[in-house]
Amino acid sequence: MELAQEQQPRALLVDGMALLFRGFFANSYGGYIRKTNAGLPTNAVYGFVKYLLDACKVFQPTHIVCCWDMGSTTFRTGQYAGYKANRPEAPNELLPQFDLVKEVVESFGIPNVGVAGFEADDCLGTLAKMYREHAEVFILTGDHDMLQLVDDRTTVVIMKKGHGNYAVYTPQFLLEERQLSPAQIVDLKGLMGDTSDNYPGVRGIGEKTALKLVLEYGSIDGILANLDSLSKSVRTKIEADLEMLHMSRDLATIRCDAPVELEWERCLWVMDRTSVANKFEELEFGSLMKLIG
Structure with a gap:
């Protein structure tokens, strides 16, 4: 996937958990769970890939990073024991897909980022602050808490119901829609x-x-x-x-000083089609091959 030389740098920071959970529930209606012939559940990863590639098509990034939570224990649970204590356990069919989706992200050449003790939100906030000097930053998520990160160089893209449906928050749009900074x-x-x-x-x-x-x-x-x-x-x-x-x-408050180190150059979005195609073949994602050209 070659980039036009004149394109201005644009970073897409992906909230991996938001896309994965959305992919799981969007592709498990009626109780049907997509699986490989060997019985490995793949419905969440399948949905994740479709969401990711659609966002790439719409927002045309030059650089991409994908951020993940690294377990339920963070500095926030240390502050307040009840934090997220009401969250249900992840469905059994989703559990093997947490590692699988990171393999797929790697096959795209996209860095996976997560820091023990911090949430993906903190990684996204930190990277947005780091990369805003290099590029226009877009954060792809379903989490309205992320709207606090909006500024003149950072746009928060909220995934809405329906494939390819986004609310794109700049400071101006946030003020118009909610009257809030x-x-x-x-x-x-x-x-x-x-x-x-x-x-x-x-x-x-x-x-x-x-x-x-x-x-x-x-x-x-x-x-x-x-x-x-x-x-x-x-x-x-x-x-x-x-x-x-x-x-x-x-x-x-999303922390923008998490201990994340990821050089800007490592996030360059140049897809190795062969690597992705091999992964799709392994996961029996034949219907997605057309999305990678």
Whole structure:
């Protein structure tokens, strides 16, 4: 896959778990799980490949990296034992596909990145910060928490329902759609918590009240500086949960200083078709061959 010499550098940072889980559930409807003749489940990897190649076609990257979680124990679980404690176990058919998908990514010549003790989000945030000096950065994910990473050089692409359907968030679009700045995404989560990640924020304050407060006072710091201006009910709730408010804001903050080292040149997107075709043949992905030319 040769690149036009005049193309401006563009990095695609892929949230591997988001694509893999989406691929699994999109390709297991009706209870049918795609498997090789030897019985190896491949439905999630199959979906992952389709999503990845579609994004490459749409966003035309010159460089690609794929980031992964490295287990459930991170510095956030050290801060708050309940963090993500409500997550169900991965389906049995998905388990062998965690390693398999990384083999497929390697066959494309794309680096796999993950750091023990950190989440894929932190790796994505760190790489976005590193690479924004070299290129326009696009982060491909399904996770709206990533919107805090949007800036003038970093675009967050949220995968929506339906193949090839994306919401493309620049600072301008984020402001138009949600009336929020990227930093305010974190403040909103600090106040209202996150049921998916299992931290509570301020008990009794939901999304509607949290949004109203953030829009009115700009940030959690702005709210705390104006506690006397709040209704007695809201003020009482915040004062009763100050420690959890600060912790929830910290849990919601994506770290952009994770110990990730990956040279820019290693991410160059030049696909070795033979390598990919061999992997597709091994996994019996004949129907995907047309996608690699």
